[in-house]
Amino acid sequence: MKGPLSSLKILDFSTLLPGPFASLLLADMGADVLRVESPGRMDLVRLLPPHDGDTSASHAYLNRNKRCIALDLKKPEAVEVVKQLVGEYDIVLEQFRPGVMDKLGVGYEALKAINPRLIYVSITGYGQTGPYKDRAGHDINYLALAGVASYTGRRDTGPLPLGVQLADIAGGSLHGVMGLLAAVIHRQQTGEGQQVDVSMTDCAFSLNGMAGAGYLACGVEPDMESQALNGGSFYDYYRTRDGRWFSVGSLEPQFMLQFCQAIGRPELAARGLSPSAEEQRLLKREIAIELEKRDFADWCERFAAVDACVEPMLSLSEAVEHPQLRARGLVVGVPRDGAAPQRQMACPIKFSAGLPEPRHIGMPVGAHTEEVLAGLGYAETRIAELKAAGVIA
Structure with a gap:
């Protein structure tokens, strides 16, 4: 070959x-x-x-x-x-x-x-x-x-x-x-x-795919933690009780609902689409509180069956052994x-x-x-x- x-x-x-x-x-x-x-x-x-x-x-x-x-x-x-x-x-x-x-x-x-x-x-x-x-x-x-x-x-x-x-x-x-x-x-x-x-x-x-396009066409200057994908929304990393991290990318409503149900807070789902920076800050705080109630392994088990764009942050040694990368x-x-x-x-x-x-x-x-x-x-x-x-x- x-x-x-x-x-x-x-x-x-x-x-x-x-x-x-x-x-x-x-x-x-x-x-x-x-x-x-x-x-x-x-x-x-x-x-x-x-x-x-x-x-x-x-x-x-x-x-x-x-x-x-x-x-x-x-x-x-x-x-x-x-x-x-x-x-x-x-x-x-x-x-x-x-x-x-x-x-x-x-x-x-x-x-x-x-x-x-x-x-x-x-x-x-x-x-x-x-x-x-x-x-x-x-x-x-x-x-x-x-x-x-x-x-x-x-x-x-x-x-x-x-x-x-x-x-x-x-x-x-x-x-x-x-x-x-x-x-x-x-x-x-x-x-x-x-x-x-x-x-x-x-x-x-x-x-600068989206941020650059927004600035050149509309004059919107991006800043840290000011946009949906750079920390300005609930789309972010969250610490678990034992100091590990989870990535939460549940942007679409159907994913956000599944995520909020999995953490026991279904009422938070409707707030995911809020354009208010203050509302997003408060939502992130609520999510952070819930994620810190359980250890990393507990959340891994809970989210394994949930299709909500939520995944654990792995070390390289863990990534090498992940079944998806192995497959x-x-x-x-x-x-x-x-x-x-x-x-x-x-x-x-x-x-x-x-x-x-x-x-x-x-x-x-x-x-x-x-x-x-x-x-x-x-x-x-x-x-x-x-x-x-x-x-x-």
């Missing part, structure tokens, strides 16, 4: 999270992904704890199913290898600040001259243009500038540092994959390649050298034709350098010379 993207060959220059998560999805769906790393400047994710043996668990996951070569792009011999590779690997994914790849001699224009069908996907914090294009940033900065953080949090304590890197993944990774695949379809129709400019800040701004096969064993398969999160996209089995975890720096160069026609003696000169590893 090859997977739906088995015809794609991708040269991946990215590090850290956004680009590698994007190429992980592509590799899981069958694409041939070849990572290009520096032999002297390690991807910091390789050092990120916790470690499974000598391997960072994050690196092993983000880079599974990918081959990797180590090239010092500051050396002309390494640039020549890249230019040879783009004759076959006609999709490039990179995550450097604008202009860096150009300075190295492997920017879009330089590689397009070799292969006009080249698709060149650039994921950056602020995009290829604009006054911030050369500015450093991280996920928290992109969410702050895009307005997302301004209404995500509590009035008393302020914005929340999210546990999931929203701008990196939903912004850079997922939009990067969408842009790449759209460019592939365009190339199939026209024969033309192109550069795809993905800004994590731009994408985070577009995630969906969201944990998979990935082969690795000399040890039992490593448990990892599976590709979340299901295809009726299936996907190929995971091939291997993320590999050591330059694990496939000699194999790739041999495939390009390099003799063993030349490969040894390049290794001795520090061009490859």
Whole structure:
């Protein structure tokens, strides 16, 4: 089984999270992904704890199913290898600040001259243009500038540092994959390649789906705990007697009625639709009082048979064992050298034709350098010379 993207060959220059998560999805769906790393400047994710043996668990996951070569792009011999590779690997994914790849001699224009069908996907914090294009940033900065953080949090304590890197993944990774695949379809129709400019800040701004639409069309500025879905209504998390939490999303009247009946307060159901902020505050207080009367396990048992958009907040260890996630096969064993398969999160996209089995975890720096160069026609003696000169590893 090859997977739906088995015809794609991708040269991946990215590090850290956004680009590698994007190429992980592509590799899981069958694409041939070849990572290009520096032999002297390690991807910091390789050092990120916790470690499974000598391997960072994050690196092993983000880079599974990918081959990797180590090239010092500051050396002309390494640039020549890249230019040879783009004759076959006609999709490039990179995550450097604008202009860096150009300075190295492997920017879009330089590689397009070799292969006009080249698709060149650039994921950056602020995009290829604009006054911030050369500015450093991280996920928290992109969410702050895009307005997302301004209404995500509590009035008393302020914005929340999210546990999931929203701008990196939903912004850079997922939009990067969408842009790449759209460019592939365009190339199939026209024969033309192109550069795809993905800004994590731009994408985070577009995630202001409802709040942003309301502000731009109606001038309604969102604030923390001011809207139905950000803590301004009973749609929220509630603590149980033993300090655990439940999520209550019973927005529709039929769900709200079932929820209120389950907590023994059916008279509260009619108040769920009240637009009054004060009424919602009082309703939340009543719900909080009821939820704190029982332990987490008691509520789990009670709500198991109630279809009311109410679910327990699980830890990761509990989520892994939840029957729904187990039924969906969201944990998979990935082969690795000399040890039992490593448990990892599976590709979340299901295809009726299936996907190929995971091939291997993320590999050591330059694990496939000699194999790739041999495939390009390099003799063993030349490969040894390049290794001795520090061009490859």
